[in-house]
Amino acid sequence: MDIGVEKILRGQIIEHLKELASTSGTVTRDQLWDFDLDGTTHRLIDRSRGIRNPASMLATLSIMSAPDGPYADQDVDGSLFAYDYREGSINGDNAKLRRAYELELPIILLRKLAPSIYIPICPVYVVDDDQKKRQFLIALDADLLTIEQPSNPTPLERKYVSQITKRRLHQPEFRARVLLAYKSRCAVCRLDHGKLLEAAHIVPDSDQDGSPVVENGLSLCKIHHAAYDGALLGIDTDYRIHISPQLSKTNETPIIKYGFQQLSGAEIALPARPQDQPDTDRLQVRFERFKAAC
Known part of the structure; x- marks a missing residue:
């Protein structure tokens, strides 16, 4: 797929997904699996893995983070979000996520709230690839693409990134969990x-x-x-x-x-x-x- 066409498609998918989640703050696995956009079905989640790498796309479309999962995905000092490599070599599933970093393509972060229920955080961007630590750093806003050293932001950048993380990650999770509890x-x-x-x-x-x-x-x-x-x-x-x-x-x-x-x-x-x-x-x-x- 041409990168220009892919950027447009990703933008359309993300906007439609945000609208789908606007009521409760969450989407179900079934909605992600049979995601309809203008009569075309897209798979936004993998059947058995925490990363979705569509064959027709140049790079990863979505990544999943689960509190009870096998990986140590986490906020980094309350700022950027660290997403661990998948098991195996530094390539494999990780190669397409690396391409999202190289091409600056937006992706979807799916935070698991409960079995088959997810909070979509999007668009997010891969801004660093630390092969020694075997992890990618994820920025939760396009403005963070301008940070020169994502793994070592200045105090002012760190404060700004922390504010964005609170607004884009923690507040949506809080709303989704509360609304789920109160039906x-x-x-x-x-x-x-x-x-x-x-x-x-x-x-x-x-x-x-x-x-x-x-x-x-x-x-x-x-x-x-x-x-x-x-x-x-x-x-x-x-x-x-x-x-x-x-x-x-x-x-x-x-x-x-x-x-x-x-x-x-x-x-x-x-x-x-x-x-x-x-x-x-x-x-x-x-x-x-x-x-x-x-």
Whole structure:
């Protein structure tokens, strides 16, 4: 395939994949296996390997990273993402990933969330090939292609790369895990339209205890997320909803009446698995802040 044609095709695949994942933040193995683009089926995942090297393409199309996998894929000091060579020689499956590096072609990073469920991070780029460490370095944004020494960024570059990694990798993973736990519905109003749902931190991620873990998260629609962050809505350790006096005394417009006032005292919807349910210590910390703001 001509490189110009391949770049266009990759761009189309990536945009369509991002749209497919926009509702829940995830895609299934079946969707990746039978990925339809304008009536043509593309395989975005390999049947048994963690790398997809289509015969018709010049370079790797996708790589998979699994927390329970056999490879030590990881963030490098909170910045770039390290992807280990596949087993065997430095060539084999690795050769086509090296071609993606040489040709600066965008690829897809598939982060395994659960069996047959993946978070697509794309486009990403291979920016370094360390044959001694047997690993590639993956940049999560095209802007990072300008870094001269990806394996040794300057302090300013490292700060910028870390910000991008948080936005492109950690935040999507947090949202996907939270929405999966809450079955893609708002914990407050039960709205189940994924594109209107966000993952809210109970304790903000700027705090020491604000880790991006499911028990520190709530699946909230955009309006209830804004209300929660603005201390207009609180949730106590019994999982009951409290509404700020600023809203409880407001004229009863439909959104205020049905979206807030009538929910006061109700219990939020909880994840089925106890380990995914909101951490009560964190809820207490956040609820005290809510009461102080009332």
